[in-house]
Amino acid sequence: MIKLGTRRSALATAQATTVAEALRALGHEVELVPIVTTGDTNRAPLEQIGGTGVFVSALRDALVAHEIDIAVHSLKDLPTAPVEGLTLGAIPVREDPRDVLVARDGLTLGELQTGALIGTGSPRRVAQIEALGLGVELTGIRGNVDTRIGMVADGKVDAVVLARAGLARLGRLAEITETLDPIQVLPAPGQGALGIECRSDDTVVLAALAPLDDPSTRIAVTAERQLLATLEAGCTAPVGALAEVVEGEDGPELWLRGALGEDGGGVRRLSANGSVDDPAAVGRALAHELLEQT
Numbered sequence: 311m312i313k314l315g316t317r318r319s320a321l322a323t324a325q326a327t328t329v330a331e332a333l334r335a336l337g338h339e340v341e342l343v344p345i346v347t348t349g350d351t352n353r354a355p356l357e358q359i360g361g362t363g364v365f366v367s368a369l370r371d372a373l374v375a376h377e378i379d380i381a382v383h384s385l386k387d388l389p390t391a392p393v394e395g396l397t398l399g400a401i402p403v404r405e406d407p408r409d410v411l412v413a414r415d416g417l418t419l420g421e422l423q424t425g426a427l428i429g430t431g432s433p434r435r436v437a438q439i440e441a442l443g444l445g446v447e448l449t450g451i452r453g454n455v456d457t458r459i460g461m462v463a464d465g466k467v468d469a470v471v472l473a474r475a476g477l478a479r480l481g482r483l484a485e486i487t488e489t490l491d492p493i494q495v496l497p498a499p500g501q502g503a504l505g506i507e508c509r510s511d512d513t514v515v516l517a518a519l520a521p522l523d524d525p526s527t528r529i530a531v532t533a534e535r536q537l538l539a540t541l542e543a544g545c546t547a548p549v550g551a552l553a554e555v556v557e558g559e560d561g562p563e564l565w566l567r568g569a570l571g572e573d574g575g576g577v578r579r580l581s582a583n584g585s586v587d588d589p590a591a592v593g594r595a596l597a598h599e600l601l602e603q604t
């Protein structure tokens with residue numbers, strides 16, 4: 311029996327259930343174990359209570375304590391620093407990584423007038439939307455996907471920005487009014503991908519997870535996460551990154567785009583192509599270029 315730990319939110323449960331079903335389809339017995347994290351019980355702004363890592367540490371503690379064998383994370387919430395004794399046993403095929411707008415009356419970003427209120431608690435989304443110069447107001451909000459969409463329905467804000475992947479997993483794609491082009495808003499590193507964590511010495515679970523891994527997704531998110539780590543940025547930092555394995559003239563290549571919000575407003579943006587054999591090097595190099603850009 312494989313014990314799979316999950317947070318109780320609708321999104322976390324949907325993600326955990328998908329992984330449990332995939333493992334069951336391969337003939338494994340899987341039990342879901344609910345875990346409560348600080349991020350679920352404390353409604354203060356994430357920056358005050360330790361960033362999105364708060365969603366993760368309780369699950370990691372449960373893994374180390376053998377209370378669970380597998381933790382399913384949204385990869386974008388997983389801190390980049392490695393944890394002794396734990397490893398990502400599988401990174402499955404990622405969902406569409408882009409951000410989306412859910413606005414009143416079917417509006418798109420360009421149709422929101424000066425002074426319109428957009429709700430988002432993400433410094434990355436704030437930096438990139440402000441840099442578009444639309445004259446819209448941004449206000450910090452928190453809460454699960456349902457709460458955030460509810461703020462649009464209640465008229466508290468004109469629009470919210472969310473990850474498309476979350477809405478896909480909750481069956482709520484119909485509420486999207488615009489999918490944002492990464493040229494305007496680059497998603498968070500790892501957005502849309504799941505990270506399935508287990509103990510590094512658990513050979514039985516590692517073997518069970520191996521068929522769920524998608525090498526192209528792993529390559530892409532490795533570059534994105536190394537870019538984030540090199541910028542020494544936390545999960546709530548104004549950093550966007552998106553990598554793809556594309557077909558180049560001499561075979562597959564890694565294409566990485568990065569965005570870094572600056573203190574005084576404005577966003578630095580750069581792109582690079584590199585080798586799929588060393589995605590971390592591609593992420594590191596682009597991070598250094600972003601830091602040197604003035």
Ligand SMILES: NCc1[nH]cc(CCC(=O)O)c1CC(=O)O
Nearest residue numbers: 384387472473475476501502503
């Ligand atoms: N920050 C919370 C969070 N963590 C993962 C997702 C969506 C799913 C994903 O990106 O894999 C979301 C919601 C959102 O940003 O709208």
